[in-house]
Amino acid sequence: MTDLLEPRAIGQGLVRRDGELKVRGTATYAVETPVENPAYCHPVQATVARGRVTAMDTAAATALDGVLAVLTPFDAERLASTEDAEYAVLQSDEVAFRGQLIGVVIAETSEVARQAADSVRVTYDEQEHDAELAVDHPGLYKPEKVNAGHETDTAEGDVAAAMATPQRDGGVTLERTYSTAMYHNNPLEPHATTALWDADAQFLTLWDSTQGVHPDRAAVCEVFGLEQEQVRVVCPYVGGGFGSKGTPHANVMLAVMAARALPGRPVKLALTRQQMFFLAGYRTPTIQQMQLAADRRGRLQAIAIDVVEQTSRIKEFAEQTGVPARMMYASPNRRSTHRLAALDVPVPSWMRAPGECPGMFGPEVAMDELAEELGLDPVELRVRNEPEVDPETGKPWSSRNLVRCLREGAERFGWAERPRGRREGDWLVGYGVASSVYPTMRQATSTANLRYADGRYVAEIGAADLGTGAWTILPQITADALGVDVGDVDVRIGDTQYPTASVAGGSSGTNTWGSALVVAARAFRDKFGGSPDDGDEISGDVDQAAKDDAHAPYAFGAQFVEARVNADTGEIRVPRLLGVFGVGRVINPRTARSQLIGGMTMGLSMALHENSVWDPRIGQVANHDLAEYHITVNADVGEIEAVWLDEHDPYVNAMGSKGIGEIGITGTAAAVVNAVHAATGVRVRDLPVTLDKVLPGLP
Amino acid sequence: MDADITLRVDGETRRLTVDTRTSLLDALRERLGNPSPKKGCDHGQCGACTILLDGQRALSCLALAVAYDGAEITTADGLARDGELHPVQRAFLERDAFQCGYCTPGQICSAVGVIDEFEKGWPSHVTEDLTGEPEITHDEVAERMSGNLCRCAAYVNITPAVQEAAGA
Numbered sequence: 012m013t014d015l016l017e018p019r020a021i022g023q024g025l026v027r028r029d030g031e032l033k034v035r036g037t038a039t040y041a042v043e044t045p046v047e048n049p050a051y052c053h054p055v056q057a058t059v060a061r062g063r064v065t066a067m068d069t070a071a072a073t074a075l076d077g078v079l080a081v082l083t084p085f086d087a088e089r090l091a092s093t094e095d096a097e098y099a100v101l102q103s104d105e106v107a108f109r110g111q112l113i114g115v116v117i118a119e120t121s122e123v124a125r126q127a128a129d130s131v132r133v134t135y136d137e138q139e140h141d142a143e144l145a146v147d148h149p150g151l152y153k154p155e156k157v158n159a160g161h162e163t164d165t166a167e168g169d170v171a172a173a174m175a176t177p178q179r180d181g182g183v184t185l186e187r188t189y190s191t192a193m194y195h196n197n198p199l200e201p202h203a204t205t206a207l208w209d210a211d212a213q214f215l216t217l218w219d220s221t222q223g224v225h226p227d228r229a230a231v232c233e234v235f236g237l238e239q240e241q242v243r244v245v246c247p248y249v250g251g252g253f254g255s256k257g258t259p260h261a262n263v264m265l266a267v268m269a270a271r272a273l274p275g276r277p278v279k280l281a282l283t284r285q286q287m288f289f290l291a292g293y294r295t296p297t298i299q300q301m302q303l304a305a306d307r308r309g310r311l312q313a314i315a316i317d318v319v320e321q322t323s324r325i326k327e328f329a330e331q332t333g334v335p336a337r338m339m340y341a342s343p344n345r346r347s348t349h350r351l352a353a354l355d356v357p358v359p360s361w362m363r364a365p366g367e368c369p370g371m372f373g374p375e376v377a378m379d380e381l382a383e384e385l386g387l388d389p390v391e392l393r394v395r396n397e398p399e400v401d402p403e404t405g406k407p408w409s410s411r412n413l414v415r416c417l418r419e420g421a422e423r424f425g426w427a428e429r430p431r432g433r434r435e436g437d438w439l440v441g442y443g444v445a446s447s448v449y450p451t452m453r454q455a456t457s458t459a460n461l462r463y464a465d466g467r468y469v470a471e472i473g474a475a476d477l478g479t480g481a482w483t484i485l486p487q488i489t490a491d492a493l494g495v496d497v498g499d500v501d502v503r504i505g506d507t508q509y510p511t512a513s514v515a516g517g518s519s520g521t522n523t524w525g526s527a528l529v530v531a532a533r534a535f536r537d538k539f540g541g542s543p544d545d546g547d548e549i550s551g552d553v554d555q556a557a558k559d560d561a562h563a564p565y566a567f568g569a570q571f572v573e574a575r576v577n578a579d580t581g582e583i584r585v586p587r588l589l590g591v592f593g594v595g596r597v598i599n600p601r602t603a604r605s606q607l608i609g610g611m612t613m614g615l616s617m618a619l620h621e622n623s624v625w626d627p628r629i630g631q632v633a634n635h636d637l638a639e640y641h642i643t644v645n646a647d648v649g650e651i652e653a654v655w656l657d658e659h660d661p662y663v664n665a666m667g668s669k670g671i672g673e674i675g676i677t678g679t680a681a682a683v684v685n686a687v688h689a690a691t692g693v694r695v696r697d698l699p700v701t702l703d704k705v706l707p708g709l710p
Numbered sequence: 711m712d713a714d715i716t717l718r719v720d721g722e723t724r725r726l727t728v729d730t731r732t733s734l735l736d737a738l739r740e741r742l743g744n745p746s747p748k749k750g751c752d753h754g755q756c757g758a759c760t761i762l763l764d765g766q767r768a769l770s771c772l773a774l775a776v777a778y779d780g781a782e783i784t785t786a787d788g789l790a791r792d793g794e795l796h797p798v799q800r801a802f803l804e805r806d807a808f809q810c811g812y813c814t815p816g817q818i819c820s821a822v823g824v825i826d827e828f829e830k831g832w833p834s835h836v837t838e839d840l841t842g843e844p845e846i847t848h849d850e851v852a853e854r855m856s857g858n859l860c861r862c863a864a865y866v867n868i869t870p871a872v873q874e875a876a877g878a
Contacts, residue, residue, distance in 0.1 A: 035799065035815070122729040200748070606809070608863065608867075
């Protein structure tokens with residue numbers, strides 16, 4: 012049990028503290044940092060998917076007026092560590108995927124840099140590449156672990172036996188294969204860095220777009236052999252990340268290399284939107300083979316998910332897609348496996364709710380199919396499989412209100428009166444439902460500093476606000492922990508000059524940084540009382556915050572979708588989307604709602620629009636820009652509402668809050684597929700749901 | 711090749727030298743140090759660079775600066791006058807019509823342009839009656855704002871913010 016804060020500022024829907032800067036456009040993002048006399052970088056990328064660079068003719072580039080330097084694998088500085096092959100830029104002539112960085116031009120202007128980069132002539136010894144994922148790829152292997160440290164495979168009981176035994180008395184078995192597409196995070200702010208190397212002081216300053224200044228610095232120090240004291244990373248504002256700025260990518264290392272080639276001169280490197288499809292991470296496509304067995308009352312006897320996905324040949328990222336099926340529903344027999352193909356492709360990475368996002372697609376559509384086979388209401392089917400304790404660990408839940416979310420959502424949405432293939436004019440109408448889940452995580456390290464100065468409480472922590480609201484909600488938490496008005500509290504973030512903070516990832520920011528701030532605030536009160544003197548100061552570590560390991564902490568939710576499918580054209584519209592969530596105590600309803608509806612809308616985007624169309628012949632995304640990589644736009648959304656239960660969880664942290672940044676995107680795509688099925692009778696098992704998949708099956 | 715041009719930016723006369731390949735967006739961001747219009751794609755696909763160009767919303771990444779000598783440009787920063795936010799900016803704050811803030815200046819310039827287009831009676835793709843005055847409905851605003859992508863997906867807050875600012 013934690014000592015829950017008495018909420019005063021917590022729970023208030025305060026307007027964003029950084030809001031005015033953002034609506035004026037004067038919040039400074041990385042590449043916009045005002046620096047004296049900047050130079051501009053433009054990368055050179057490989058145009059083969061596998062091979063060796065045999066020569067680079069840079070004569071035309073260096074001859075251009077305004078070109079300051081051209082770096083290639085043949086003359087770039089040697090890095091201190093090349094252990095992480097993604098970061099080992101310009102260290103060898105090997106090409107591991109199309110679009111890999113093989114050079115950079117630094118010039119007086121961005122126009123000249125780009126022209127010069129285009130004029131570099133590259134000769135390759137091209138080799139045959141393998142860039143096509145298949146469920147029976149001969150190179151499939153079992154990774155040691157999957158992302159976030161989860162076991163690769165789990166097994167309990169005997170799924171095969173349960174599937175082989177004919178289900179008596181009207182029980183059913185179900186075997187289906189589902190797939191999700193390749194997705195690119197595509198934050199609106201392209202990955203970008205301003206970098207300055209002071210050779211005399213041996214000091215590097217990076218203004219980088221990152222979800223964590225301290226992890227960013229640690230990676231740069233490792234690669235360049237620098238001490239932490241030699242590097243400062245500054246990032247007050249991030250133009251979105253969704254995981255792609257959670258770890259630095261190769262562009263950051265290239266920017267540092269360019270800065271070190273031009274000591275004393277700040278350099279700017281912003282990826283183009285097209286380059287982001289090669290260099291900024293992405294979500295692997297997934298193939299999910301599901302098995303379910305249930306008795307006639309719908310109680311699961313077996314649940315299994317066998318996942319096939321890809322990683323790059325040079326660096327492993329194993330998305331933990333099978334993880335949510337391990338804990339969502341009760342079943343005596345369970346199995347989950349992950350197998351990877353290491354291909355000549357760009358390096359996959361985190362994208363909003365890695366694991367849970369794709370991993371709540373197959374299972375939640377399968378539950379809908381099972382409900383249909385059994386003639387059960389899909390809400391009721393889920394309720395009947397509610398586990399008493401976490402099936403994976405056997406621990407009691409810190410709080411689990413999935414059933415309440417389902418019931419509350421059904422009531423609000425009008426689920427009982429749901430249409431099944433009702434035709435309204437030219438449109439077929441159906442409702443769908445799916446569950447949402449996200450683990451409540453706290454990172455191991457974060458420190459907050461708190462002092463009293465000039466009548467105000469000033470906290471510092473190297474946290475990040477990628478639009479989540481950290482600038483606004485961290486003062487709310489600190490104020491309640493101190494027992495003062497939120498207007499008397501400043502919290503400064505986004506700079507390695509402040510104490511170490513963990514990455515804004517895994518929906519763990521508020522839990523981690525907030526806990527550190529609470530520790531600091533309570534220690535401050537203990538030491539200095541209610542009337543501190545100017546300059547009184549103390550720090551607090553997250554590892555001093557109460558941590559409960561006896562319970563399984565998760566946030567849950569239920570999403571309801573109305574789909575309308577045009578009976579003649581197959582056009583799919585989603586006029587209504589409702590999410591009901593149990594996410595603990597909400598710190599700021601205004602910003603929390605934005606995060607939840609933002610996640611749900613991104614889930615809608617995944618369901619209907621997003622698809623990185625992979626061309627295995629050349630090894631690249633064919634639709635690598637925002638004209639052809641479609642994301643949901645304004646006219647695609649109708650009513651989207653997120654509500655939350657009044658949930659009391661005494662085990663997660665002093666705020667009583669669970670993470671909210673990612674749960675919104677989990678389950679949404681399944682709910683859309685289930686609604687389209689209800690409307691049309693067509694079951695789409697491979698995302699996205701597009702009209703060509705629906706049209707042949709329309710009544 | 712370079713060219714000397716003059717721009718009126720947020721009420722100030724600015725003289726500058728540009729490469730003839732310099733977009734209006736890069737002229738503002740890289741030459742004049744005005745970061746308000748954002749670069750999200752540089753191809754007219756995302757709307758983050760939207761400014762008001764001689765009073766109308768325009769994609770500054772698709773305009774060559776050299777072709778706009780003498781133009782009157784308003785960025786989102788310039789919409790705020792004498793420390794007072796524009797009604798569209800206030801509505802965006804109140805409705806939390808953004809998260810990361812990167813598409814926001816473009817959304818706001820676009821919204822100001824949209825409201826003006828309504829006042830002029832311009833129809834859109836979803837206007838049913840082309841002979842009457844279009845009404846500032848949800849669908850009309852959503853349609854007209856669809857050139858401005860928001861990856862944080864604040865759309866359900868953006869549309870009512872624009873309607874509210876327009877006095878609908």
